Amino acid sequence: MRTLASFWRDIAIAIVALAVLVYVGIAAETPWTRDFLTSLFAYGLLAMSLNLLIGTTGLVSFGHAAFFALGGYAFGLLLQSSGFLATFGPGAVPVAFVLAVAITAVWALVVGLICARLSEIYFAFLTLAFQMFLYSVVLSWVGLTGGDQGLMGGIPRPVFLGIDLSDPIHRFVFCAAVFVVSILVLRVVTASPFGYTLRLIRDNPRRAAFLGINVLRAKVISFVLAGSVASVGGIILALFTSGAYPEWMYWSQSGQAIFMIMLGGINQFFGPLLGAVLLRFLNDMVLAYTEYTELATGVAILLVVLGLRRGILDFVVDLVRNRRERTQQSEASASLKRGPDVSPDNKAATLETVTPRA
Amino acid sequence: MVNVEALATCLSSSACIVNQLSSGLIIGMLLFLVASGVTLIFGVLHVINFAHGTFYMIGAYTAYTIYTVTGSYFLAAAGGALGAAIIGVLFERFIISRVYGENILMQLLVCYAFILIVDDLVKIIWGAQYLAMGVPDVFRMPPLRIAGGFVPPFYVFLVAVAVVILFGSVLLIAKTRFGKIVRAAAHNQTMVSVLGIRVPLYFALLFGFGCALAGVAGALAAPVRSLTPGMGVGILIESFIVTVIGGMGSITGAFLAALLLGLVRSIGSIGFPLFVDGAMFAIMAIILIVRPQGLLGQGEVR
Numbered sequence: 001m002r003t004l005a006s007f008w009r010d011i012a013i014a015i016v017a018l019a020v021l022v023y024v025g026i027a028a029e030t031p032w033t034r035d036f037l038t039s040l041f042a043y044g045l046l047a048m049s050l051n052l053l054i055g056t057t058g059l060v061s062f063g064h065a066a067f068f069a070l071g072g073y074a075f076g077l078l079l080q081s082s083g084f085l086a087t088f089g090p091g092a093v094p095v096a097f098v099l100a101v102a103i104t105a106v107w108a109l110v111v112g113l114i115c116a117r118l119s120e121i122y123f124a125f126l127t128l129a130f131q132m133f134l135y136s137v138v139l140s141w142v143g144l145t146g147g148d149q150g151l152m153g154g155i156p157r158p159v160f161l162g163i164d165l166s167d168p169i170h171r172f173v174f175c176a177a178v179f180v181v182s183i184l185v186l187r188v189v190t191a192s193p194f195g196y197t198l199r200l201i202r203d204n205p206r207r208a209a210f211l212g213i214n215v216l217r218a219k220v221i222s223f224v225l226a227g228s229v230a231s232v233g234g235i236i237l238a239l240f241t242s243g244a245y246p247e248w249m250y251w252s253q254s255g256q257a258i259f260m261i262m263l264g265g266i267n268q269f270f271g272p273l274l275g276a277v278l279l280r281f282l283n284d285m286v287l288a289y290t291e292y293t294e295l296a297t298g299v300a301i302l303l304v305v306l307g308l309r310r311g312i313l314d315f316v317v318d319l320v321r322n323r324r325e326r327t328q329q330s331e332a333s334a335s336l337k338r339g340p341d342v343s344p345d346n347k348a349a350t351l352e353t354v355t356p357r358a
Numbered sequence: 359m360v361n362v363e364a365l366a367t368c369l370s371s372s373a374c375i376v377n378q379l380s381s382g383l384i385i386g387m388l389l390f391l392v393a394s395g396v397t398l399i400f401g402v403l404h405v406i407n408f409a410h411g412t413f414y415m416i417g418a419y420t421a422y423t424i425y426t427v428t429g430s431y432f433l434a435a436a437g438g439a440l441g442a443a444i445i446g447v448l449f450e451r452f453i454i455s456r457v458y459g460e461n462i463l464m465q466l467l468v469c470y471a472f473i474l475i476v477d478d479l480v481k482i483i484w485g486a487q488y489l490a491m492g493v494p495d496v497f498r499m500p501p502l503r504i505a506g507g508f509v510p511p512f513y514v515f516l517v518a519v520a521v522v523i524l525f526g527s528v529l530l531i532a533k534t535r536f537g538k539i540v541r542a543a544a545h546n547q548t549m550v551s552v553l554g555i556r557v558p559l560y561f562a563l564l565f566g567f568g569c570a571l572a573g574v575a576g577a578l579a580a581p582v583r584s585l586t587p588g589m590g591v592g593i594l595i596e597s598f599i600v601t602v603i604g605g606m607g608s609i610t611g612a613f614l615a616a617l618l619l620g621l622v623r624s625i626g627s628i629g630f631p632l633f634v635d636g637a638m639f640a641i642m643a644i645i646l647i648v649r650p651q652g653l654l655g656q657g658e659v660r
Contacts, residue, residue: 060463114646118646122602126602126646128595128598129639129643132595132635132639136635136639255470258466259470266463294474295478295482298470298473298475301467301471301474302453302475305468306453306468
């Protein structure tokens with residue numbers, strides 16, 4: 001209860017955010033806003049959950065889109081099976097939702113147990129390899145997955161609790177609620193003591209082990225959590241497109257997710273979300289002028305990585321921090337000019353201004 | 359899923375065995391050439407070149423163009439290697455060298471960006487459709503008959519080139535002055551530069567050499583495979599699997615692993631055509647669990 005109590009502020013923010021999203025979605029005159037926001041929910045969850053691995057735990061996964069796509073495929077396949085629909089009747093959608101997340105979590109557990117013991121480069125490799133393995137299974141198992149055509153024929157969405165997901169407004173509100181709750185889960189995890197454990201593991205795994213933390217277990221938990229949240233993103237996308245497509249688990253999808261979090265900033269909680277927004281806009285904008293979107297994205301990545309060397313939100317935070325330090329410094333040097341002020345508070349500042357800076 | 363019958367039929371005929379072995383051998387050799395570049399660059403520069411498959415593609419397209427213009431396949435192969443090497447040195451100087459020592463995230467991203475850019479450039483220059491070079495005129499002669507199976511002469515040439523390159527690169531790294539300097543610099547960069555050796559130059563050359571290997575592979579693959587933008591990614595992932603199985607940094611290990619994967623692919627295409635990729639990944643996962651450093655690797659991976 002105590003832990004939860006410290007999150008009241010976050011919960012309140014989440015409620016307000018949800019209200020704003022729902023208002024914007026319903027008030028929107030064209031479906032474009034709703035569509036854009038819904039795809040943003042999906043890709044935002046992909047990026048935000050990946051950052052739990054990369055930014056918080058220090059696990060550079062190159063295969064995160066696998067879980068995203070697996071969630072979408074599992075959800076779609078369950079609902080497309082007539083036996084499943086008959087068994088669960090009106091409860092089919094929520095049951096499929098939970099089962100799809102559970103299936104992804106189990107797969108993430110298997111992959112995590114194999115990969116989390118390895119060093120950085122091997123970890124990146126192996127997560128990529130598992131993703132491409134899943135990709136090749138989806139492509140070759142045409143009978144089940146539709147191969148390179150994707151899951152066709154639409155996903156049946158029986159009405160549950162008065163929610164009709166084939167109605168655009170209902171669907172939007174449902175996706176927004178799922179999105180906000182998932183973000184809240186990520187927030188609680190990163191800000192909880194467990195989140196601090198993960199950061200300790202990122203910065204100094206050996207020390208974490210000395211303190212009695214089971215590093216492997218913490219990494220695997222983080223991996224499974226991130227995979228599950230990513231699968232929720234995939235489910236949203238499957239609902240939105242009423243299908244599931246193999247491109248979702250192609251390696252470039254993972255690369256894109258990594259770029260999203262890098263672009264937004266990995267040290268701020270909402271950095272990845274900003275990155276997702278920016279990349280979606282960038283794609284739409286470039287597509288309006290040229291079909292060579294990859295070329296433009298590539299150039300943008302090089303500019304951000306080699307130019308800024310960090311995400312935009314990280315850059316802004318650093319900028320503000322530097323400016324604040326500089327003002328403090330100039331105040332200190334001003335007081336130095338005014339005359340000798342030997343109060344102990346100012347000593348440090350004075351010393352700092354006198355020493356030549358590199 | 360496994361077609362036991364087809365597999366048994368094939369294994370009982372020597373002609374089929376010869377055919378599958380020879381096609382497995384050339385797949386393996388192409389994989390080896392790309393993977394040895396990855397493993398060389400990693401061994402010395404401690405950077406994973408996630409964009410290595412792109413140089414394979416550059417080699418293939420360059421060779422295609424030179425062949426259609428001049429009609430000489432040997433010139434085309436040399437040109438493919440040279441083109442990949444030149445772009446590789448530029449890539450190293452202007453992009454990769456800026457992320458040495460940075461975290462792997464940065465290295466991953468610049469390589470990803472490079473792949474995207476080059477793939478689109480290839481689409482702009484050569485178009486998005488599949489291109490086929492066809493077997494060069496020099497090798498248009500009747501296939502060799504070995505135990506009832508047919509082996510195209512080009513396959514023999516391809517395997518010979520790969521074996522020569524295997525010995526060449528091992529000698530280059532182990533015996534020559536260039537190899538010694540590069541190995542020393544990998545160990546202690548500062549010390550080597552204090553001796554008056556321009557370490558960045560050697561690093562760039564080594565990177566270019568690794569890319570040239572991929573370029574040769576692309577040029578050799580051009581007559582037997584179709585060319586398409588994005589062809590680099592497929593071979594990249596397979597060559598990663600090769601480096602992981604063989605052991606990161608070991609060229610001989612890469613050779614063995616590439617042979618293994620080539621055979622799995624060619625025999626698998628008869629026995630379990632839908633699960634060929636799956637089988638490769640399964641082998642890699644088993645190796646990583648049982649022997650994480652790879653068959654011949656010594657480095658610490660945990």
